[in-house]
Amino acid sequence: MCWEDNMRYEIKEVHEGKSRYVEAILRSLPQWFGHEESTLEYIHGVDGHPFFGAFIEGECVGFFSVRLHHRRTAELYVCGIRPEHHRQGLGRNLLAAVEDYATGLGCSYLMVETLSPKHP
Numbered sequence: 001m002c003w004e005d006n007m008r009y010e011i012k013e014v015h016e017g018k019s020r021y022v023e024a025i026l027r028s029l030p031q032w033f034g035h036e037e038s039t040l041e042y043i044h045g046v047d048g049h050p051f052f053g054a055f056i057e058g059e060c061v062g063f064f065s066v067r068l069h070h071r072r073t074a075e076l077y078v079c080g081i082r083p084e085h086h087r088q089g090l091g092r093n094l095l096a097a098v099e100d101y102a103t104g105l106g107c108s109y110l111m112v113e114t115l116s117p118k119h120p
Contacts, residue, residue, distance in 0.1 A: 009056045009090065011097045018046045021053060021060040025080040042078045049077055052097045054090040060083045066092040073109045074102040
């Protein structure tokens with residue numbers, strides 16, 4: 001369990017129901033995930049990748065999903081936190097869980113790829 005600003009939440013690895021969590025959270029973030037085609041790719045793409053969720057009273061309010069590349073490299077595939085839970089430490093603790101996971105597998109690098117807003 002984690003505590004931030006008198007809020008209690010749990011960070012855990014999730015194996016089932018990932019797409020459902022991703023869809024609910026990404027749809028709450030239209031300013032970052034406003035392109036339907038790419039949003040659907042993320043919603044369905046997480047099923048094959050490690051996934052960590054932040055849960056408050058059983059509700060997933062944030063997640064990080066990772067793609068494993070070569071033996072030593074992992075990529076932050078997609079992440080999101082419901083807007084009402086921004087700036088409360090969930091992202092920092094989710095990232096720490098991903099780093100611990102990747103390090104445990106022998107990864108030395110964690111990368112993030114982004115696109116310019118000009119990209120179609």
